[in-house]
Amino acid sequence: MMQEKNLHPNDPATGNALARLRARMSPQSLFRADRIAKINEGYVKGPNDKALDEAVDQMLDDQAAFHASTGYAKAEADRIRALFVIGESGSGKSTAIRRLFALKEQLQPYVDDYGQNVQLAYSFKAPKPTTAKLVAKTGLRTIGYPIERDDQANVMWDLFREQLKEREVLWLHVDEMQHVVKGSNHATVQDTADVVKNLLQLEDWPLNAIFSGVPGLAAFLEHEDGQLKNRCKILRFEPLRQGQDTRFVQRMVEGIIVRHAEMKPLEALLSEEFANRLLHAASGAFGTSIQITRSAIFGALRAGREEVHPEDFELAYAQSSGCRPGENVFAVANWRSINPSRALHDLVAKYQESEKEALKARSRRG
Numbered sequence: 001m002m003q004e005k006n007l008h009p010n011d012p013a014t015g016n017a018l019a020r021l022r023a024r025m026s027p028q029s030l031f032r033a034d035r036i037a038k039i040n041e042g043y044v045k046g047p048n049d050k051a052l053d054e055a056v057d058q059m060l061d062d063q064a065a066f067h068a069s070t071g072y073a074k075a076e077a078d079r080i081r082a083l084f085v086i087g088e089s090g091s092g093k094s095t096a097i098r099r100l101f102a103l104k105e106q107l108q109p110y111v112d113d114y115g116q117n118v119q120l121a122y123s124f125k126a127p128k129p130t131t132a133k134l135v136a137k138t139g140l141r142t143i144g145y146p147i148e149r150d151d152q153a154n155v156m157w158d159l160f161r162e163q164l165k166e167r168e169v170l171w172l173h174v175d176e177m178q179h180v181v182k183g184s185n186h187a188t189v190q191d192t193a194d195v196v197k198n199l200l201q202l203e204d205w206p207l208n209a210i211f212s213g214v215p216g217l218a219a220f221l222e223h224e225d226g227q228l229k230n231r232c233k234i235l236r237f238e239p240l241r242q243g244q245d246t247r248f249v250q251r252m253v254e255g256i257i258v259r260h261a262e263m264k265p266l267e268a269l270l271s272e273e274f275a276n277r278l279l280h281a282a283s284g285a286f287g288t289s290i291q292i293t294r295s296a297i298f299g300a301l302r303a304g305r306e307e308v309h310p311e312d313f314e315l316a317y318a319q320s321s322g323c324r325p326g327e328n329v330f331a332v333a334n335w336r337s338i339n340p341s342r343a344l345h346d347l348v349a350k351y352q353e354s355e356k357e358a359l360k361a362r363s364r365r366g
Contacts, residue, residue, distance in 0.1 A: 277329050323340075
């Protein structure tokens with residue numbers, strides 16, 4: 001029987017599955033795992049961070065003005081209560097929002113006069129389908145309210161609004177909000193729009209919300225009758241582009257390898273061409289560019305090296321995309337002709353062909 005080693009001091013109790021996994025790893029593997037954790041903790045400031053920070057600061061000012069206002073002026077002081085953050089998958093929007101919640105001084109938890117911990121900001125993913133009832137249930141679970149029975153949508157929703165105020169929650173972040181329009185009919189979308197407006201119209205409590213999602217979320221705002229758009233800000237997380245953002249990506253790659261990982265990059269990794277390859281492989285997605293770079297670093301660590309090579313990026317991309325060797329953006333000369341979104345096209349084609357043959361066979365038997 002394998003002997004257990006001492007658990008990591010930050011791990012949960014001995015019975016925790018991950019703690020036991022660590023207890024059975026070699027010292028070398030644990031050292032590598034801890035380095036990976038440290039690298040993942042490093043934050044790369046993105047091109048949209050400043051705009052996001054400014055938008056949230058403006059809304060925080062409005063919340064503070066709400067507290068100082070009286071009478072009809074309260075409604076005017078906190079009129080803009082929602083921020084919609086829209087960008088492609090991998091653009092870094094969710095990470096940027098979570099980091100902002102974690103670091104913004106005004107949103108840090110505190111202990112009240114009764115010794116209760118008060119958390120001012122929460123984040124959760126929109127359920128599928130995104131209905132009023134499921135949003136309320138998910139939200140209640142997120143803020144720590146025990147759901148004892150499955151009530152009707154209006155009851156759950158009133159309870160959610162009530163608990164947000166009672167627990168003094170000032171900010172909500174609902175991610176993956178594009179689910180509201182994906183596969184939903186007009187009535188369902190309108191129902192969710194009414195839910196969002198209802199959430200943002202707590203007259204005696206200035207709740208602010210951030211809704212983030214892929215570009216399909218824009219269809220939700222376009223569908224709406226205008227009342228919601230009049231009460232929100234909209235921030236786009238645009239894709240990075242070769243040429244205008246190449247230098248930024250060069251600095252990003254060097255920063256992650258040198259400062260976050262404390263490793264050395266081969267000179268080829270710092271060139272304009274390599275930065276453009278990375279941009280192409282990530283389809284311009286800022287967050288995906290970071291993920292590929294980190295994966296390359298982890299590959300070098302597993303190979304026992306303190307130096308990151310182009311081949312590490314080649315392997316990282318192959319593993320994440322499933323591409324064939326001749327279609328690897330980091331391995332071929334004609335990389336610009338490769339469409340990363342079609343990395344599995346040959347497997348899709350084989351599947352479609354087999355389905356056609358199966359259909360023909362069934363037709364002959366029938």
